[in-house]
Amino acid sequence: QSALTQPPSASGSPGQSVTISCTGTSSDVGAYNYVSWYQRHPGKAPQLLIYEVSKRPSGVPDRFSGSKSGNTASLTVSGLQAEDEADYFCIAYAGSSGSVFGSGTKVSVL
């Protein structure tokens, strides 16, 4: 299956919000409410931010929120902080085809 499409980059000033899209198909993003989002700092383990489209694991700040409309899922980071500068990627469940991975978005805090 094809990768989920994300913008290569996004940016915002401290305190602002940034939204990252993750576009798939009716066989993955659009078919199931199993989209997850991850943050990855260079050389570090990816961290789960959002699962099941909009649920946050314990310990993840509520500045991170997720949503979905049709075949596109979105991650919004509100109140941007310097520590939010990282790579973000989405993963969607695609049934018997397994997981489909996003192409990744580099977020810069200006």
Place this chain on the structure above:
Amino acid sequence: QVQLQQWGAGLLKPSETLSLTCALSGGSFSGYFWNWIRQPPGKGLEWIGDINHSGSTNYNPSLEGRVTVSVDTSKKEFSLKLTSVTAADTAVYYCARYDYHSAEHFDSWGQGTLVTVSS
């Protein structure tokens, strides 16, 4: 707190065998799928394969024949072997735990290992 710690050789010559191991701390080995995922430089993430605590495996068809994932539940470790590597296998390799009970997602990842294949 669940943590995955991975290790293995970072520099290989073409035709050699890639070998990585991932150890779990702070959690149970049963009830999850244990995965290997890689990301070549400048490219997207690619799923390599997975295994459960019973040793049942699934592999990416594009790598089948070269890849083996194994598990040692007594040590809470699982391993990846990829034979006959080429430059195309150069990537950051991650181990990750997949939760299929309550929600289909990878809930814990290793720190990644850069494997470079070069003569």
